[in-house]
Amino acid sequence: MILKPIIKLENVWKIYQLGEVKLVSLKGIDLEITPGSFVTIMGPSGSGKSTLIHIIGCLDVPTKGKVFLEGQDISELSEDNLSQIRGQRIGFVFQQFNLFHNLNALENVMLPMIFQGVPENQRIEKAKKLLRSLSLEDRIFHRPSELSGGERQRVAIARALSNNPEIIIADEPTGNLDSTTGKMIMEVLINLHKKEKKTIVVVTHDPHIAAYTEGIVNIKDGQIIHNHIQTKKVLWEKQ
């Protein structure tokens, strides 16, 4: 059975107007990601991979072309509608963690749920459960400055999962971590993919990280040069 794509891009262009200069970041991208897949987007700096995941993650809209999320065209939605989609269906994990320094781990995880109007008792329960599942039960009331890099990224993953989204987008999630911690974070993402069937899109330029995933999209100068989503097997399934 062929699964309908959860994310579909049709001839997506992104052009930035910088004064009188036009900067073409994406040039006619076509891409399909099926539900429950684990995909890496790879490419050198300036290749357009960040722009691509911003569009996939509804943080940005294409200049031209169409973006579908489970069949719904989102390329012309209002900013508030895109916020709604981001809040409910997409979770972000950033290279810089992007946690609020004046909030503790629990409060950071609860934040997206506040924007979705989840009642306080449910928020606390859900956030604690997520932090426990990521072995952070001893760090619940610690602020980011009191956590290690790996712990911060796990809090960020817990935050990304707080509204139970179908899609997790991770932008260089191991970029600020040592290799051991990076491996641990990738294992967390693999577990999410395996156990909870989340669709995960990871941006990286590290081939070792890409080796964990089941599909690789190579991008250069705003164009996809290789798309291995269909062919690549998942490493952990081999083992």
Place this chain on the structure above:
Amino acid sequence: MGKAIKEYIKIAVRNLKTRPLRSWLTMFGVIIGVFLVMTVLSLSEGLKGAVMQQLKMMGNDLIMIMPGELTDIMVSMVGGIELTNDNIKAIEKTEGVDIVIPMAYKGEAMRYQGEQRIVLLCGIPLGESLDVLKTDMGFELIEGRWPKSGKREIFVGYLVPEEIFSGMKVETQIILKGKRFEVVGVLKSVGNKQDDSQVYIDLDIYREITGEREGAKMAMAKVKSGHSTDEIVENIKKNLEESKKRRQGEDLSSFTVISSEKMTDIVGSIMTLIQIVTLGFASIAIIVGGIGIMNTMYTSVHERVREIGIMKAVGAKNKTIILIFLIESGIFGLVGGIGGIVLGLGLAKIVEIYTQSQYLFLLKASITPQLVLFGLAFSFLIGCIAGYLPARSASKLNPVEALRYE
């Protein structure tokens, strides 16, 4: 929505606590502004109330007659211009006038138990006018009795035994122009220092001891019931003009004839105008406080671009961002307002206590729930208005650019 606002308030408070010094300094700017506005409002309203209360002590059917124009009243008083006996007779003859009370004033030395002080002596025809003084002019004794007409008896204002001749008692003797008089009564305070410091005496005796055989500084006329006060005012003016014509060669150019009701209206308008002007100046301080809030909020938006980007990435809508920033600026206004109200009304109360202890004026600071609510709502509104543009600019940030911001 209500529950969401509760959460946004928590977020906003936490953000303000992150930068405590800046938050307090910003709020201090609002405190100063609201403090000034509340002090001015409370005291000016209290002052207006006190003045109006004094004027309202006079009945509506009283008419005041003074020589000279109302605009030059001090010139007439200081210049010694007086109403003549002819003028007073002309008033008495006016149809609809029930009774005329000429009032003569002079500063005289008075001796009591070996102490001598200069007092303002007020001569009033006690026989005819005592009822009017009591019923229409709010004269009330707190001690003793009213003097008898033609007798060497005086009654004194509230402050005479309090300040001028400390410990003065009724049924004691004083000496005026070498003659002995008995103090028979002490008046209840009418609320201003000048009136409360006067010594009242029957007009005939006043003329006898001062040597002023005729005239009066001013006169009060009571209108007969059933007559229109405004109409009688016009008739008195007419009769005074005619009396002037009969005495050619005198330079008295005009008279001020004004009903107590009209006087109340004029004073009320002047007091309102003073209130508006002073409030206008005090409001400048609030505007400065508002600019302080705006400055702080713009700085805050600038510093928190990345935070705004994260909030948007995790699902915050534009209106949520606006709301969070508006709550922050509203808190600046509200907390500043509370501080300003407490300090402003506190100072107004201190001024009230001081003026009353010094018998300067029966000033009562106006402290009402409405004033407090107005102060709170006004300061919160100032905070929100000042914070709106920064909040809007925060909400308009592009999430991708905001996340990239270093």
